[in-house]
Amino acid sequence: MVTIKDVARIAGVSTATVSRVIHNGSQVGDACRARVKKVIAELGYQPNANAQALVSKTTNTIGVVTPRLSMSFFGTLASGVENAVRENGYKLLMANSLYETQSELDAIQSLRQHNCQAIILNSEYSDEATLIRLAAEIPGLVLVNRYIPQIANRCVWLDNIRGGQWVTEYLLSKGHRQFAAITSIYQNRDPAERLKGSRQALLEQGLSLPQELVAEGTANMAGGEQAVKELLARGQRFTALLAYNDLMAIGAIHALFAAGIRVPEDVSVVGFDDLPVARACRPRLTTMHYPIEEMAAYAVNLAIKLSNADNKAVGQTHLFMPQLVARDSVCGIATVAHGL
Amino acid sequence: MVTIKDVARIAGVSTATVSRVIHNGSQVGDACRARVKKVIAELGYQPNANAQALVSKTTNTIGVVTPRLSMSFFGTLASGVENAVRENGYKLLMANSLYETQSELDAIQSLRQHNCQAIILNSEYSDEATLIRLAAEIPGLVLVNRYIPQIANRCVWLDNIRGGQWVTEYLLSKGHRQFAAITSIYQNRDPAERLKGSRQALLEQGLSLPQELVAEGTANMAGGEQAVKELLARGQRFTALLAYNDLMAIGAIHALFAAGIRVPEDVSVVGFDDLPVARACRPRLTTMHYPIEEMAAYAVNLAIKLSNADNKAVGQTHLFMPQLVARDSVCGIATVAHGL
């Protein structure tokens, strides 16, 4: 391994001068600078990042913690983070939290041990108190997809209520009046908010979504299938189905077809997230686009600013809006022959 | 930040002793060890990873380079790597290479600068000479999804030829005799090998796959759609369609349905990879399972061994086999009314 000493010796200068050249310190003579640069190039010298980190108390590294990279949503999130991190000249340390509070905490610890300059955290299950404490300890900590009022300036989040509202209004505008919903068994934050938005939109039209028209399942395809089967078993009638997310929506479509019910001709189905899979399934899914990649990039930039004590007003909020993407899983009620 | 000195001072021992306790050196008295452990716990001391790296010339960090995390295949790969890395007590540094040779090289450089103990690389476009050189320079470098004979012991790869062969044999066993294929415009390695396997299987039955029954497209949904349109425009007849991968297969199914051709009733379609999306589309896709997560984990363990100079016989190869997953996009030719 070629070190700064080697460069200094061969260039006939001190290590301090080499260091100055590396960091573009203007305090170096032109001739000297040229000579050092030449030697650096010849030797293929690269500063040792660990040594730099040790002395400067900070790394050019940003950490990210998500539940599980293999899931499309988090892979896209990570990809957004990676891009922004790279564009800012930083490196990315990554850890899966596996949906568990303890491994989430472990992941954060391990990132801190490496002196990450900032940490982007998609926390699903840690409680607010823990997160608030963490935020106090780590200047560059930013939460994605979660909103905690006390640390609003650290949160980059999505308006799920609006999302639920807008997608429901879209269905209403298409003439639908008979709604059903499938939601996550974990009725925390997102599922609750999306449903709340939907109910708000319905209420404005004098409609409601009674409990018997809501079924629960795990937030994936299997859960969607199961929830729809339950709805069908209950003998409920509906022309529009609101799914918590795209995966559940796709599961729902499978179950519906299995029961001889066509989508969208008999029942319109909407998802949420706009995962890549929403364009792969048939019919292509009408859904709310979750700008996760942009949010991730935004979070990285915010985290960098915060970690540089670039004082953000406490209480500032970083809110993103979902957007409707109309595809083929919804049709107007006028064209519906009979509903269900 | 609490350092080893703080612990030493408060515990009334030297830093050397604290270091020994941390590393479970057996050279410490029980009483002393207990006292130190207590202080460590009280202070919440965590060794500074950068300082450790500096002195020990190696980190507990493993790097991974993939083209783009937001793509399902690579997200799953990364997830497999992450799991194995964590289980081995290492941390994960990650970089996207964006399908470009230069940024791939940059990514590797940046990982080396951090003294990663090992690097897992999914290289698509770097040439073999570069990779061979890199392997010589970096003891812990392992290539995933690529095979280079000269550095066979560094390659964890899949038998694409067999894959192409097996999936084709499956179709043959279902009675199909009229084949078409859609493949990637980049006729490097994987696409060429899968096609080669298919042709081999066909040849054994006295069949062939002439060029007019092969169309090219980008290796994604759009490419699949376009390739099928081309096949159709050429007026080709076939009952079985071999797609380079799942994404192209799904695009193909879309294009087929758009043309009024049913899958699998009129045409059977097979993919390759077994991405999550293969279970989401309708009909669910029959495809070759690519054990990418297992391969990633295997690669990590191999990389760790190699980096510890745990001498692997040069020339050893680490080959994985794909596996057929029969779902709903294929049906027997006996039940086909007319073919296309």
Added chain:
DNA sequence: CTGAAAGCGCTAACAG
């Protein structure tokens, strides 16, 4: 079994 001391590669005053 434990401590003292040297040094990993680099940066940042402080002199000159």
Added chain:
DNA sequence: CTGTTAGCGCTTTCAG
């Protein structure tokens, strides 16, 4: 403009 010097936090001989 450039060199000297003193560490950053930790591990690791080498003595004791």
